[in-house]
Amino acid sequence: MNKENNQKKAKPAGNLSLAAGLLKGLNNERAALDQRAQPEEQVQTPPRSRPSAAPEPIAAIAIPVSTATPNGNRFQIPIADCISNPYNPREFYPESKVQELALTLQRDGQIEAIKVTQLPQYPGKYVLIDGERRLRAKRSLGEKFIDAELRSDTTPAELYSIAYRANNDHERQTIFDDAIAWRRVLEERVFVEQNALAERVGRDKAYVSKVLSLNALPRPILERMAEFADRVGLQAAYFIKLIFDKAGEEQATRNLSAVIDGKRTVRQLELAVRDLTTPSSSGKKERARYHQRYDFKTDGQSFGQLKTFPDGRINLELIEIPATQQEALADKLKEIVESFTNAKPSASTSV
Template sequence: MRKFARRPDAAEIARIAEVTKQPEAIRPSGSPLEPAQDITASRTTYSIGQVAQVPVHELKINPLNARRVVSPAGLDELAQGMKERGQEVAALGYLDDQGTVCLIDGHRRLEACRIAEIPTLRVEIRPKPENEQALYLSSRAANIDREAQTPIDDALAWKMLLDRQIFPSQAELSRRLNVDPTVVNRILGLANLPKPLMAMLTERPALMNLRMLDAIKRFFDVAGEADTETLIVEVASKDLSSRDVDARRVAFQKGPSTRVRGNTQTLNFDRGTSTVKRFAGQGRLILEIKDVTDEKHIDQLQDELNKLVSRFLSEQD
């Protein structure tokens, strides 16, 4: 496959977006994703329902794009395909108050256009989403219909949405996505992986399933970043399963140099926040409940917890 000459800053595409510092998920420095000059006078006027060829330099990206990580190799392949066969699927966008086309979906195709030096992107103009929640949900739905984002995409996007209070709690996020709360919590845990590990996993699509990522995250919690880097390379080269990874973690914990770390999970609910910290291998668990304003709820919760603890820790089965 022919390799495109890449811009000096194109290597930055492989970075995981720093969502708390940088609103755009795919934006290497210097990329002309927004107009670099005043083009209002010469810009084409677009309308809802239209499918238009929009100049790449006129497009704005979606800061709440559901896909948060991209692979340079995948972008090169997409750029090559678009150069040879054209753009097979239209991107989705809407018009902002200035009449500029803002992408809902199609950021990889946009970057592929820039790599292949294709001047325009075909975009279907949709009605403007009513709020930021609707904008994110529209982007996620478009990805799922074509090629779903990865659990790491979801982890980074959901953390950003919760940090910015676009969704007020994990419970509300779970409800709007129609995803089980326990799955939401597992996926959000992946956001704590170091960015270099995320980048390594992104380059190995076969590992980007929740069961495997869960196992790798559990290994990282006890082994740290350096050993996890070695593990990821071995998992990919030897086609290890998530059970194999769990076995490696257990063996690591039993080793003489094992340093046991706490595994902490925090859940935000409408009535308060719970934090559970488990100390692996020590038989110790700490539960903290806070931000509950109604003492009646605290009393009820205390009674239920006492019953639960008694049932699990009693000598009787």
């Protein structure tokens, strides 16, 4: 009986021992977490229940390139020691986009590290492979350091190719960035000719050639095209380039504005190029052939011409007509022409 009573009394003791053990373990875990949250100089010897961990890098102290592990080691570097990728596929960085990213970094911190490498021609510096926009955003905030990953890529082709792929993974560079970057890598013999470049970027030679031709445009036009790249595609840009070749910067700028505002289509650009090409191929100036001309203007801005010719032709050209109004205007013009045609025989009879 005594033995049975002793066994009953032993059970609570065992339960208490188990609870005490769990409580002790929780306390040890909490102590370890509290210890990690303390500044490094206040950290004591870690509990025996957890292996000691290497302290994290101290903020605002850059690890020298020579001591960093290539391909994946994240550390902090001084922004002042960063050099832009000399073969960066992206040329245009709208300030509004940089400021948007700066606000995001200020609110959420830097999630993804930039990628850098070291080149012998820039001793003690970090050459950017990917992360130019993050670098500009950090710099605009007045920050001195940025998180980076060191890579071992050093050839010009590697610098371009990795940045090209990284841009595609994030926000792809525009065709206008490509135009300038592709000309640069060809001029510097990073790729010996267009076929090698086309193969590397996964495009056919005709596409690459058309993009490269955009370098004939003035920088301000290219910058505006890049700003509205969602509205100006390669075909529109190419026709504007042809208009620039034949009629100059003013006409090219006007047509670009019409495209951005949705007032001119690719087909209309193509027709404009054809009109510019036909007179030059005949070797005659159009102004010497028409009989009368009437200019349509609004607020001092011309939006078309009506010309009559000695041989009986009438030429009407209207530009920058909003797409939503084109069909209605065309219907009215057809109505006028049909009315005139139907009335013409009776007029001849009366005469």
